[in-house]
Amino acid sequence: MDEAKRAPKRQARGERRIAQILESAAEVFADAGFEAATTNAIAARAGISPGSLYQFFANKDAVARALAERYVAELGAAQAAAFGPADLAELPLQQVIERVTEPLIAFNLANRGFKTLFARTDMPPALVEATAPLNGAVHRRIDALLQVRAPGLARADRERTATVAIQLVRGLMPLIVAAEGDERDRLVRDLRGVLASYLADVWAEPPARD
Amino acid sequence: MDEAKRAPKRQARGERRIAQILESAAEVFADAGFEAATTNAIAARAGISPGSLYQFFANKDAVARALAERYVAELGAAQAAAFGPADLAELPLQQVIERVTEPLIAFNLANRGFKTLFARTDMPPALVEATAPLNGAVHRRIDALLQVRAPGLARADRERTATVAIQLVRGLMPLIVAAEGDERDRLVRDLRGVLASYLADVWAEPPARD
DNA sequence: CGACAATACGAGTCTTTGCTCGTATTCTCG
DNA sequence: CGAGAATACGAGCAAAGACTCGTATTGTCG
Numbered sequence: 494m495d496e497a498k499r500a501p502k503r504q505a506r507g508e509r510r511i512a513q514i515l516e517s518a519a520e521v522f523a524d525a526g527f528e529a530a531t532t533n534a535i536a537a538r539a540g541i542s543p544g545s546l547y548q549f550f551a552n553k554d555a556v557a558r559a560l561a562e563r564y565v566a567e568l569g570a571a572q573a574a575a576f577g578p579a580d581l582a583e584l585p586l587q588q589v590i591e592r593v594t595e596p597l598i599a600f601n602l603a604n605r606g607f608k609t610l611f612a613r614t615d616m617p618p619a620l621v622e623a624t625a626p627l628n629g630a631v632h633r634r635i636d637a638l639l640q641v642r643a644p645g646l647a648r649a650d651r652e653r654t655a656t657v658a659i660q661l662v663r664g665l666m667p668l669i670v671a672a673e674g675d676e677r678d679r680l681v682r683d684l685r686g687v688l689a690s691y692l693a694d695v696w697a698e699p700p701a702r703d
Numbered sequence: 704m705d706e707a708k709r710a711p712k713r714q715a716r717g718e719r720r721i722a723q724i725l726e727s728a729a730e731v732f733a734d735a736g737f738e739a740a741t742t743n744a745i746a747a748r749a750g751i752s753p754g755s756l757y758q759f760f761a762n763k764d765a766v767a768r769a770l771a772e773r774y775v776a777e778l779g780a781a782q783a784a785a786f787g788p789a790d791l792a793e794l795p796l797q798q799v800i801e802r803v804t805e806p807l808i809a810f811n812l813a814n815r816g817f818k819t820l821f822a823r824t825d826m827p828p829a830l831v832e833a834t835a836p837l838n839g840a841v842h843r844r845i846d847a848l849l850q851v852r853a854p855g856l857a858r859a860d861r862e863r864t865a866t867v868a869i870q871l872v873r874g875l876m877p878l879i880v881a882a883e884g885d886e887r888d889r890l891v892r893d894l895r896g897v898l899a900s901y902l903a904d905v906w907a908e909p910p911a912r913d
Numbered sequence: 914c915g916a917c918a919a920t921a922c923g924a925g926t927c928t929t930t931g932c933t934c935g936t937a938t939t940c941t942c943g
Numbered sequence: 944c945g946a947g948a949a950t951a952c953g954a955g956c957a958a959a960g961a962c963t964c965g966t967a968t969t970g971t972c973g
């Protein structure tokens with residue numbers, strides 16, 4: 494929001510450059526990791542000079558933050574579609590899990606660099622700030638689901654359950670992304686099975702509908 | 704092995720310094736992460752000069768590698784005790800899980816810096832090299848267990864199962880370490896429950912003994 | 914077109930940090 | 944004790960990399 498306000502008038506050319514830089518940054522970050530990635534390399538990969546990069550981003554952190562925001566938007570959209578208009582909470586657990594993990598997996602496959610940047614256990618403060626909304630959004634959605642399907646759960650238990658579920662996904666996602674073909678399918682099946690049996694303990698299936 | 708050979712005669716003082724440096728390095732790495740940790744900071748924390756650090760370690764990587772080796776030794780010992788003399792494979796799944804996770808959790812609690820260094824999704828080559836034996840050892844042990852208790856499993860399936868189990872632990876470990884008191888206990892219970900139901904699918908309980 | 918803004922450039926600055934080196938001190942051992 | 948080896952010191956070197964700045968080009972708009 495702020496950037497949009499205080500930014501000078503951006504031409505179409507500038508918007509294109511920004512997209513280009515972010516694209517390039519995603520690749521370089523993915524290849525080298527956040528700290529090893531150099532701004533000069535990002536600029537070079539985007540086919541522009543270092544100076545041009547700094548025309549649009551105040552510093553390296555800002556690039557990462559902007560990239561994070563792009564991810565948040567994309568993933569948010571995918572998630573929104575999954576959690577979507579049809580009331581997810583009315584489906585059986587099995588299907589809920591499928592619907593929720595499906596776009597998550599697709600997203601991670603399509604954006605290999607994502608986990609390199611955002612699935613780290615230790616994070617530079619700049620990235621923590623950037624990832625917070627992402628984690629928060631997913632957490633909130635799962636929490637809301639649990640509120641409906643596991644109404645007996647105390648608030649603290651619900652939050653822990655959501656957090657654990659997320660971590661289970663995070664733990665297996667690197668394997669899924671790294672695998673291919675059948676092996677990947679099996680891993681996805683395992684992930685869903687793990688989630689199903691973990692959540693089954695607290696989940697009350699909705700009344701069956703004909 | 705090599706270092707021991709080619710090293711000059713080490714005095715007791717030197718051994719102490721090395722331990723001191725490793726201790727300090729563990730703290731600094733834990734606080735700042737691997738790349739952000741400076742060798743000067745490690746030296747300062749150990750109360751010595753940069754030059755002295757380089758008296759014992761060729762470079763920053765060597766420090767990390769030595770630290771990794773220390774962890775491998777410690778964790779290896781804990782694991783060996785857990786997988787120990789009594790035949791683990793003869794116990795019911797429930798207890799196997801308890802015995803194996805117990806020392807792992809204790810180790811992670813005692814060495815907060817451990818996960819900062821070794822649970823990263825992206826790793827500098829230097830660290831990959833250092834962690835490989837550690838991961839390998841754990842994987843091999845679980846694989847051996849499965850070979851006994853899940854003999855029907857094809858080799859590929861067995862390896863995948865072991866890998867997934869490890870990742871489940873890795874995923875939840877940060878939560879466990881970060882939590883305290885009751886909350887931690889609940890997380891540990893969740894972890895064990897997840898492992899139990901995941902492994903139950905392939906596990907054949909040993910014949911009961913009176 | 915003319916003026917101003919936005920974009921582009923890239924050599925160069927400045928800071929950080931891994932590491933060295935000349936020198937001083939402490940230990941070992943005959 | 945004394946000689947050589949091990950340990951210790953810390954100012955400073957050199958490389959790397961984030962970022963700047965003076966200048967040139969391109970787009971916008973009246």
